[in-house]
Amino acid sequence: ALFIVARTAQLIDGRVTFGETHLFVGSGYIVSVRHGPSTSYAAVRQHWESCPHSLAKGEDFVLYAILDFIVDNYMPVLEQIEDEVEAIEDKVLLKPMTAPDIERLYMLRRDLLRLRNAALPLVEVCRRLTSAELPQIHTAMHPLFRDVTDHIRTVQEKIDSLREVLAFAFEASLLVGQSQETANTKKLASWAAILAVPTALAGIYGMNFDSMPELKMEYGYPVVLTAIAVICTFLYWRFRKNGWL
Structure with a gap:
């Protein structure tokens, strides 16, 4: 049997909160146990149960569907953060940042780093799932797990770009403040x-x-x-x- 741990993320009251999903995968079964903030997997189950042909591919396909769902749920969090980052960009050139603005900027950069650290280990998970060491995963499923890896890389790039924008915003705010002084x-x-x-x-x-x-x-x-x-x-x-x- 396989035991996989994946980190989940949700934006609650302006802060990124994390949970864990434990996946137990064996011949003819897959069990998921959720801890902490996480979107329900009922939607995944309902979607694929309506497609018996895809579901008949086995428990490794269900594992792919859950991992893909977890990674896709990182994007709404990033989109909400991106909206706030754009608002900070628009305001930073008008006036220097106040202490609460700087504190919020720091918290956003910290949350993005934590989200990056939560998502990036799934790259190694997917690499292991596509290796020949795990006979439980059929070879036909390998491209699907590689697709999950590509999604994780996209999340990573978006996180890095947002953290870079926040760093530039802070530097621009300092320059504006120095100019006014x-x-x-x-x-x-x-x-x-x-x-x-x-x-x-x-x-x-x-x-x-x-x-x-x-x-x-x-x-x-x-x-x-x-x-x-x-x-x-x-x-x-x-x-x-x-x-x-």
């Missing part, structure tokens, strides 16, 4: 430079020295105010032209 720094530096002019002039003429010649000028006050206004206006125009303000 740089822009704010430029604005602060520009206003500091503009305010430095009246501060410097007011500081100079605020010194209490008796021998300051400008203190006796009749039009000294309006001249100084005019100089402050002209210099500050020029600096504002210059910073505005350079895109700092």
Whole structure:
């Protein structure tokens, strides 16, 4: 008899939760025992019982049908995650990520890695099922198990691409945040430079020295105010032209 363990996955409350299916396969029988989150296999049974010709191929065909069903159920989980990843992509360039956004991104990457680790061992399972060491599996069934392997590879590629997109989204968010910080720094530096002019002039003429010649000028006050206004206006125009303000 054969004993096979396959990991199942479902998306519950935004998190990927995992279960296990234990398959006992022998001459004339196959028993499946489900633990944890998993879609019922009643649909598989009803489908193939309506096709007696396919079901007559034996218990190894039923094993293929269950494994294929388990792998196919990874895709709805990935599709829901993909929708959320696309929403993150659309938002990441508009504003930097908040702490809850970064936490959610980390959880998605972690769940995708766990899903990859759950799905990938089935490649080795299918390889063993197509080897000559297992006489319980008919040679005619080998292409079907290879087809399951191809589906697992597709799931793996999709998981890897989603994890890569999430990594790029995080990096893009950091760049957006740094860009905004740089822009704010430029604005602060520009206003500091503009305010430095009246501060410097007011500081100079605020010194209490008796021998300051400008203190006796009749039009000294309006001249100084005019100089402050002209210099500050020029600096504002210059910073505005350079895109700092």
